[in-house]
Amino acid sequence: MTQSASTARDNDAHKRGLDLLDDAFQALDEGMVLCDSELCLVKYNDNYVDMMHPEGSVPRIGASARIQAQAFADSERFVIPEGMTATEWAESVIEGIVGCAKNVVIRRTDGVLFLASSHRTRTGGYLLSIKDVTEKHRAEEARRESDDLLKTIVNACPANFMVSRVADGKIIYRSIASTARFGEIESARSFFLKPQDRQSYLDALLPTGVVDDYPVRFRKG
16 A cells, blocks of 8 residues: 555545544534633534524634623623623633633523533643523422422411421421421421330331321420
8 A cells, every 4th residue: 555545544534533523513412612722712513603692693713712702791692690791791701711610600681591611621722511401490490489389388278287207207398387386396206205106107107108097196396
C-alpha cells in the first residue's frame, strides 16, 4: 500500500469519526455548546439553538460567549434576577461557565425553564449543557399545590389525623386537632399507655392494612 493510499484511508476514518461525534452531539436531548479556552464558540447542536435562540437566529462559530451572554441579557427573552442589571447577569453567566457551575437556573420570559451546567474539557475548553425542565417544574408545582390543598382540608377537619412510621412510630404528619389532643410529640409511641398496646394495635393492623372500631386508650397531651 502506498503512503498516499494509507493517508487517504486515515483521513476517511477520521472523517467518519467526526461524523459519528456530530451525530451523537445532535442526538442529545440537552442543548450542547462547546467553547474553547478563550470562550469562543466551537460547536453547538440544534437543541441549543431551539432553546436559546427561539427567534430563529443562528450563532456564529468563533463568536465570543461573553458577547453572546450580553446579547441574551439585552434581548429581553430571558428573566434577569431581581436586583441584577443585564450586564451583571451576563457576567454571572460567564462566571458560571468558567467556574463549572452545575444546575444554574435560566428562565425565559415565555415561562420556559432551563438548568445549565458547565464542564471543563481536557483541552482547556468548556462544554455547556442546557436541559429543559419546564414540564418537570410545572408537575412539581402542581403536586405542591395539591399537597397544600390536602393539608388545608385535613387541618380544617376537627377529627384527629396522624401519619406515623410503623418501625419506630416517628410522626410524619399530624393535623392541628391531633397536636391539640396529644401535644408536640415526636413518636406515636408517646400516646399509647403501654408499649404492648401499640404492638397489639400493629398486630391487628398489618395483616390487612385496615382496622375498624379498634378499642384503644391513649394518653392526652
